[in-house]
Amino acid sequence: xxxxxxxxxxxxxxxxxxxGGSGGGGGGLAAPEPPPPVADVxxxxxxxxxxxxxxxxxxxxxxSNSVLTSMPRQTIVDDHFSQITAENIMKPSFLHPGANSYFxxxxxxxxxxxxxxxxxxxxxxxxxxxxxxxxxQNFSGNATEWTNMMENHVDTIVRHFAVRNPGVVVSWDVVNxxxxxxDANMDGMTELRDTIWLQGIGPDYIAxxxxxxxxxxxxxxxxxxxxxLAGIPEKLAAVLDMVDQFANDPNPxxxxxxxxxxxxxxxxxxxGDIASALAAAAATGLKVRISELDVTVNTDSAGNPGPxxxxxxxVAAQQQQRYHDIVSxxxxxxxxxxxxxxxxxxxxxxDSWRRNNNPDEWPLLFDDQFQPKPAxxxxxxxxxxx
Ligand code: G3I
Numbered sequence: 001x002x003x004x005x006x007x008x009x010x011x012x013x014x015x016x017x018x019x020g021g022s023g024g025g026g027g028g029l030a031a032p033e034p035p036p037p038v039a040d041v042x043x044x045x046x047x048x049x050x051x052x053x054x055x056x057x058x059x060x061x062x063x064s065n066s067v068l069t070s071m072p073r074q075t076i077v078d079d080h081f082s083q084i085t086a087e088n089i090m091k092p093s094f095l096h097p098g099a100n101s102y103f104x105x106x107x108x109x110x111x112x113x114x115x116x117x118x119x120x121x122x123x124x125x126x127x128x129x130x131x132x133x134x135x136x137q138n139f140s141g142n143a144t145e146w147t148n149m150m151e152n153h154v155d156t157i158v159r160h161f162a163v164r165n166p167g168v169v170v171s172w173d174v175v176n177x178x179x180x181x182x183d184a185n186m187d188g189m190t191e192l193r194d195t196i197w198l199q200g201i202g203p204d205y206i207a208x209x210x211x212x213x214x215x216x217x218x219x220x221x222x223x224x225x226x227x228x229l230a231g232i233p234e235k236l237a238a239v240l241d242m243v244d245q246f247a248n249d250p251n252p253x254x255x256x257x258x259x260x261x262x263x264x265x266x267x268x269x270x271x272g273d274i275a276s277a278l279a280a281a282a283a284t285g286l287k288v289r290i291s292e293l294d295v296t297v298n299t300d301s302a303g304n305p306g307p308x309x310x311x312x313x314x315v316a317a318q319q320q321q322r323y324h325d326i327v328s329x330x331x332x333x334x335x336x337x338x339x340x341x342x343x344x345x346x347x348x349x350x351d352s353w354r355r356n357n358n359p360d361e362w363p364l365l366f367d368d369q370f371q372p373k374p375a376x377x378x379x380x381x382x383x384x385x386x
Contacts, residue, residue: 032310032312032313032314033312033313033314034310034311034312034313035311035312035313035316035317035367035373035374036313036374037371038371038372038373038374038376038377039377041372041376041377041380042380043079043080044080044081044376044379044380044383045080045081045082047380047383047384048082048341048383049331049336049383050336050339051082052336052339052341052342053082053083053120053122053170053340053341053342053343054080054081054082054083054341054342054343054383055081055082055083055084055085055122055341055342055343055344056076056077056080056081056083056084056085056343056344056346056347057084057085057086057087057124057292057343057344057345057346057347058073058077058084058085058086058087058110058347059087059088059347059351060086060087060088060089060106060107060109060110061088061089061094061106061107061110062106063088063089065350065351067084067110067113067347068109068110068113072348072370073347073348073351073370075370076347076348076366076370077117077119077347078117080365080376081119082118082119082120083119083120083121083122083170083341083343084110084114084119084120084121084122085121085122085123085124085291085343086107086110086121086123086124087345087346087351087353088131089106089107089110090107090110090123090124090125090157091124091125091128091130091131092125092126092127092128092131092132092133092136092153093131093132093133094106094107094131095107095157096133096136096153096156096157097133097135098133098135099135099136099139099149102156102157102160104160107161108164111161111164111165111168111169114168115165115168120168120169120170121161121168121169121170122169122170122171122172122173122289122291122343123157123158123161123169123171123172123173123220124172124173124176124225124291125172125173125174125176125225126153126154126157126158126172126173126174126175126209126213127150127153127154127174127175127176127197127205127206127209128175128176128177129177129193129195129196129197130177132196136149136153136196137196139196139200141200143200143201143202146197146200146201147201147205147208149200150197150200150201150205150208150209150212151208151212154174154209154212154213154216155212155213155215155216158172158212158213158216158217158220159216159217161217162216162217162219162220166219167219169217169220170219170220170221171220171221171222171223171256171257171289171340172213172217172220172221172222172223173223173224173225173259173291174209174210174213174222174223174224174255175206175209175210175224175225176225176226177193177225177226177227178192178193178195178197178198178206178224178226179191179192179193179226179235179238179239180192180193180235181228181232181235182234183234188234188237189234189235189237189238189241190232190234190235190237190238191238206224206242207246207249207253210222210246210253210254210255211253211254213254214254221256221257221287221340222254222255222256222257223255223256223257223258223259223287223289223291223340224239224242224243224255224257224258224259225258225259225261225289225291225292226239226259226260226261227261227262227263227292228261229258229260229261229277229281230260230262230264230269230273230274230277230278231264231268231269231273233273233277236277236280236281239258239281240280240281240284243255243258243284243286244284247284255286256286256287257286257287257288257289257338257340258281258284258286258287258288258289259288259289259290259291259292259340260277260278260281260288260289260290260291261291261292261293261345262274262290262291262292262293262294262326263292263293263294263296263345263354264293264294264295264296264322264326265295265296265297265299266295266296266297266315266318266319266322268301271325271326271329274325274326274329275329275332275333276333278329278330278333278334279333279334281334282333282334282335282338285338286338287338287339287340288330288333288334288338288339288340289339289340289341289342289343290326290330290341290342290343291343292343292344292345293323293326293342293343293344293345294344294345294346294352294354294363294364295319295322295323295326295363295375296354296358296361296363297311297315297318297319297361297362297363298315298358298360298361298362299354299357299358299361303357303358304358305357305358305359305360305361306358306360308360309360310360311362311367311373316362316373316374316375317374319362319373319374319375319378320373320374320375320377320378321378322375322378323365323375323376323378323379323382324378324379324381324382325382326382327342327378327379327382327383328382328385330342330382331382331383331385344364344365344379345364346363346364347364347366347370348364348365348366348367348368348370349361349362349363349364349366349367349368349373350367350368351364352364365379
């Protein structure tokens, strides 16, 4: 996915790094100061108003950094989060590897861990255009066959977790990233993405996926999830239009919430845009989640690495403020009864998907040694209104 971050941001980072990181010694050649140690931060989830879920995406299954085999990661998850999301292992390529075969062992082990720690689980993801098994990508059939295939996929997966552990997978990303980023036909809304689902079934695949998921687990909250909803107004407009159509359908489509992924940078989207986008989503009456929060500090708008080779005190302070502002904006914009919660997309910087693109990136709340960053304090202060 392409994230829009103004080039100017990179320049600001350079300047702030030079100013804030030189220790006041002048000359600009001294090593920049690293972030200061962070004083004890109380458990995030205990700070959250009204038991709002505070979640985290976790590696599991065969991943070398699986939370199930890493004590430092488990300590962080247990201390700070009330909900987990599988970062990868509950996606179609993992759960549904063959047309007639499902693989639940790894996911069940993760669910068992969640249960043992008293955490709920947010299910991610049923219908997406990435991380699909090859058989699904190559599926051929008419619209009825495609619909049957999709419905079986959604029904089998949702039902598995609802039956094995009732009440643990409390919500699902039913459809993820169904809209493009650009308003090609200039009608104020971005278009449906050209996916196998759109090609095989047509635009009704989204409603059908929600109906199927609801029939499989009436109690789970069902979300539409996407990125850049706060940064591209036409994309949010497309999602809100879809929600409106769902509500006005003679047989209303059972959607419970809108998920904002919130993969952002220090300055894009501006906080005012984030606040107004969250408020617009809340005005639908649906639940609203921040589902995949992370904050890059050293990646430009084209996705290229910035100049930093280590996180500096000055940039860490900016990131702390950014986490604070986003959490605070969420609590201001979304009424308590509609808060699906806030989840960060990864436990520690060393785990972040942002490192795939830029090894010199530090987007999360804990550093490579699993120590709290100033960002954690920012998140906590956002929750408590400090
Ligand atoms: O499973 C293979 C493994 O067999 C192989 O050895 C290894 C070698 O690189 O790759 C493994 O696959 C990787 C997979 O994660 C599982 O670890 C892929 O290369 C890698 O591209 C994939 O990245 C994930 C990405 O989704 C895929 O698009 C990230 O970890 C994950 O954080 C990211 O999460 C997405 C959300 O689901 C949706 N929203 C955006 C978010 C960030 O892209």
